[in-house]
Structures are given as structure tokens and as C-alpha cells.
Amino acid sequence: xxxxxxxxxxxxxxxxxxxxxxxxxxxxxxxxxxxxxxxxxxxxxxxxxxxxxxxxxxxxxxxxxxxxxxxxxxxxxxxxxxxxxxxxxxxxxxxxxxxxxxxxxxxxxxxxx
Amino acid sequence: xxxxxxxxxxxxxxxxxxxxxxxxxxxxxxxxxxxxxxxxxxxxxxxxxxxxxxxxxxxxxxxxxxxxxxxxxxxxxxxxxxxxxxxxxxxxxxxxxxxxxxxxxxxxxxx
Numbered sequence: 001x002x003x004x005x006x007x008x009x010x011x012x013x014x015x016x017x018x019x020x021x022x023x024x025x026x027x028x029x030x031x032x033x034x035x036x037x038x039x040x041x042x043x044x045x046x047x048x049x050x051x052x053x054x055x056x057x058x059x060x061x062x063x064x065x066x067x068x069x070x071x072x073x074x075x076x077x078x079x080x081x082x083x084x085x086x087x088x089x090x091x092x093x094x095x096x097x098x099x100x101x102x103x104x105x106x107x108x109x110x111x112x113x
Numbered sequence: 114x115x116x117x118x119x120x121x122x123x124x125x126x127x128x129x130x131x132x133x134x135x136x137x138x139x140x141x142x143x144x145x146x147x148x149x150x151x152x153x154x155x156x157x158x159x160x161x162x163x164x165x166x167x168x169x170x171x172x173x174x175x176x177x178x179x180x181x182x183x184x185x186x187x188x189x190x191x192x193x194x195x196x197x198x199x200x201x202x203x204x205x206x207x208x209x210x211x212x213x214x215x216x217x218x219x220x221x222x223x224x
Contacts, residue, residue: 004156031210042202042216043157050210058211059114090156098206099145099164104156 001026004105006091012111013081021076021108023091029103030096032074033058034066036087037107043090049074050096081112115140117205119215127223132190134218136203139184145206146186148177150199151217157202161188193222 007022025032034046045058047066055066063085065077074093078085089108094100116139126132136146147162163170163177163186170177179186190197200219204212 033211035214040216043214045211048211056210059213092156098210098212099162101147101159101162102212104158106154106156 003027004091004093004103006089006105006108008108009106010109012113013078014113015082017081018077018079019081019110020078021089021091021110022073023075023105024073025091025093025103026072027093027095027103028071029093030071031094031100032068033092033094033102034064034074034076035090035092036060036085037090038087046076046089081110083112086110086112115143115205115207115213117203117213117215119203119218121218122216123219123221125221125223126193128193128195130193132188132193132197132220132222134188134201134203134220135185136187136205136215137183137185138205138213140205140207141181141184143205143207145212146177146179147204147206147212148175148188149202149204149214151202152199160201190220193220195222195224198222 033048035043049068052071091105092102094102144165149157151157176189200217204214206212
């Protein structure tokens with residue numbers, strides 16, 4: 001099992017450009033999450049999907065959109081990137097409940113110039 | 114919403130000594146408390162968790178204790194080894210299908 005995979009690993013954007021971060025899991029998990037990690041800020045939830053077909057806002061959703069394409073895939077889109085979105089983005093998945101272990105991907109390091 | 118704080122932000126210990134990281138949470142309804150370890154360049158990984166109906170849980174060299182009255186929980190690592198050097202995150206969950214994470218503690222084990 002590959003677990004949770006994320007593409008790309010690194011990305012540099014100019015302000016105003018758009019891009020989509022891809023995430024896929026092969027563990028047949030129901031729930032998937034997108035976090036951002038900034039120095040001194042820990043992990044902050046952007047959006048999550050409790051099950052296929054549903055998405056909900058997390059702590060810092062502004063400037064992002066998500067799509068739960070199917071049970072395996074959960075993408076994060078930046079429509080008009082801003083320097084404040086420079087961060088490391090992690091995708092995670094869990095079987096379902098918040099008490100289930102969240103399995104994290106390796107992360108995408110995004111720089112917006 | 115839930116607010117989780119971790120102390121200290123950085124902890125240096127001699128190899129073989131114990132390390133203790135403490136987290137406090139604000140919402141008394143929280144009932145699930147996991148600890149994640151993040152090694153450099155990798156995603157976080159669950160190392161131990163505890164639920165509110167349990168006061169202490171151990172797994173080899175690591176343990177977690179929970180004090181619901183004081184709303185804090187702690188991670189204890191005994192006989193520290195160089196591979197324990199990492200960032201550790203605590204989190205709290207209250208049943209809304211998500212966790213609130215603390216800001217992380219950098220643990221450095223000095224050989």
C-alpha cells in the first residue's frame with residue numbers, strides 16, 4: 001500500500017496564478033483532510049470531507065476550494081494564489097470517526113512569489 | 114472552538130533521560146487526545162492516543178497521561194534515543210469529525 005500520496009512535492013507560483021494540489025489514498029478511508037503547516041502555527045485544517053460527496057470548511061478555508069472526486073481522491077485548488085498561501089500542505093485520511101488515526105501524506109511545499 | 118496549547122516549544126534532553134511535553138485544552142467536551150510525531154521532511158504520524166475515560170496509557174517507552182479536571186494531557190518519553198528527535202504535536206477532538214492541533218514541540222535528543 002502506498003498510503004496517502006500527494007502531487008506535486010514542490011511548486012512555485014506567481015501571485016494570481018492558480019493550481020490544484022492532488023491527494024489520493026489507497027486505504028479505502030471515508031474521511032479526508034487538507035491541512036496547512038506554517039512555522040510556529042502548527043497544523044491548521046483548511047477543508048475536510050467526512051465521506052464521498054461531502055465537504056466542509058475547516059479553520060482557514062478562505063482562498064481555497066476542494067473537490068472530493070471519488071472515495072480515493074481529494075483535491076485542493078488555489079484559484080488566485082497569494083504570498084500568504086506560501087506553506088506546506090498536508091493531505092490526510094482516516095477511516096471515519098475523529099477518533100480514528102489520521103494518516104498523512106508527505107506534503108507539498110508551495111511558494112507564492 | 115477548541116484551543117490547544119503546548120509547552121515548552123523546544124525541549125533539549127540528554128540521550129537516556131526522560132522528556133515530558135504538556136498540552137492544555139480549552140473545551141471540556143473534548144474526549145480524544147492523540148499525539149503525532151513529525152520527522153524532518155515527512156508528514157505527521159500517530160504515536161499514541163488516549164480517550165477521556167482513561168487516565169494513562171503506555172506503549173513501550175512512551176506514555177500519555179490525562180487530567181480532565183485540569184484540562185491537560187502530557188506525553189512522556191523515557192530512555193530517549195536520537196531517533197526520538199522530532200516535532201511532536203498534540204491534538205484534541207470533540208466529535209465534530211476533526212481535530213484541533215497544538216503548535217508543536219521540537220524535541221532534541223543530545224547524544
